[in-house]
Amino acid sequence: MGTPLQIEAYDRQAQTYAHRMGRLTYEAENQWWLDHLPGPTGLVLDLGAGTGEPARLMARRGHRVLAVEPSDAMRRMGQKTAPDERVTWLGDALPNLPELYRRGVTADFILINSVLIHLRPAIIPMVFKRLRPLLKAHGRLALLHRQGPAPLGRPMYPVSVDHVLNSALAAGLVCLDDKRVGDTLGRPGVSFAQMIFGK
């Protein structure tokens, strides 16, 4: 797997990132997708898992989690700071996710939290074409998509919410919920789209 600019930035910032994610309000901020988790028997995928905070929220609810993260430093930080036997880490990357496909994985729930801004807009339709077969028939895909200026040292592409939504629909996913929210950290110009998809 290559290490493009976006992933190198996370290799450098893994420690700072893990520290910032430890805030007390974190679980409440993520309730919008936690409400859509299936019963605690399934396999869930956290794609672009960062240092593993969302993965651990799901593991605490009893799920087996496959935390997929291309940055070696972020994966190591996630394993070191809060190891959890229900979370398995895997180095793989969107859009093609070759390792997940090689293993024949299908999931009850997929989370993609603030990741698509790191992919060129032209690649986004391919992301959803590759994701759809990974989702079980009654599964859910939760997607948080960031809008606004990139933080210093973390390059991002201007991927519009409409482009994300249209690409998902074109791949045959159904949008079950779609909300726009402000930034809980109060960063100027930053907002998010919270979307839930099914098949």
Ligand SMILES: C[S@@+](CC[C@H](N)C(=O)[O-])C[C@H]1O[C@@H](n2cnc3c(N)ncnc32)[C@H](O)[C@@H]1O
């Ligand atoms: C803003 S962080 C979000 C991390 C995590 N989802 C969270 O909510 O804490 C973005 C993550 O996406 C990962 N990433 C960047 N390009 C990716 C790709 N092509 N496929 C999968 N993950 C990628 C980065 O390494 C980073 O860990």
